[in-house]
Amino acid sequence: MIAENSVQEVIARIDTVAVVNTYVHLDERNGRYVGLCPFHTEKTPSFNVNPDKNVYYCFGCGKGGSIINFVMEMEKTTFPETIELLANRFGIPLIHEDSGKPHLHKEIEEITELYRRVTVTFQYWLRERPDGRPALNYLLQRGLSREIIEAFQIGFAPADGYWLFQFLRAKGYSEELLNQRNY
Numbered sequence: 376m377i378a379e380n381s382v383q384e385v386i387a388r389i390d391t392v393a394v395v396n397t398y399v400h401l402d403e404r405n406g407r408y409v410g411l412c413p414f415h416t417e418k419t420p421s422f423n424v425n426p427d428k429n430v431y432y433c434f435g436c437g438k439g440g441s442i443i444n445f446v447m448e449m450e451k452t453t454f455p456e457t458i459e460l461l462a463n464r465f466g467i468p469l470i471h472e473d474s475g476k477p478h479l480h481k482e483i484e485e486i487t488e489l490y491r492r493v494t495v496t497f498q499y500w501l502r503e504r505p506d507g508r509p510a511l512n513y514l515l516q517r518g519l520s521r522e523i524i525e526a527f528q529i530g531f532a533p534a535d536g537y538w539l540f541q542f543l544r545a546k547g548y549s550e551e552l553l554n555q556r557n558y
């Protein structure tokens with residue numbers, strides 16, 4: 376799938392008159408471009424191209440649309456194929472992406488970073504904070520060494536159920552991200 380930015384870039388950068396001229400000979404008349412319509416038979420030009428808006432319109436048969444639609448009609452290509460074709464012609468590099476995945480990837484990275492931070496915070500509570508002391512002593516009594524506690528990233532969560540939320544908000548995490556329940 377071609378990235379939406381790439382599609383917009385192709386539409387912005389192609390030379391509309393040059394593209395249409397490939398298929399229809401255009402003459403300039405007072406800033407307008409006219410030619411014989413490729414979609415119906417005619418002797419006087421009623422096929423118009425507006426390069427400012429990248430659109431075409433035929434006053435003879437009523438056919439019209441964007442420059443991309445025009446090329447699709449002429450080449451019998453799909454929308455992505457047409458974008459590829461025009462990008463090749465004008466040397467515009469295209470960025471491809473998997474549908475929806477870049478966005479999801481960013482979210483997963485954000486959530487992973489969030490979990491890492493929470494883990495480190497709870498480990499700190501267990502090892503350094505007075506509130507965590509009873510829990511640490513309990514673990515040591517049970518025979519877990521400090522190395523094991525470290526290796527398994529064991530932590531201590533404060534009893535206050537709102538503490539973590541407020542802590543993370545203070546660290547700049549959005550309420551929206553913290554409210555997600557999909558992870």
Ligand SMILES: [Zn+2]
Pocket residue numbers: 412413414415422433434435436437438
């Ligand atoms: Zn026509």
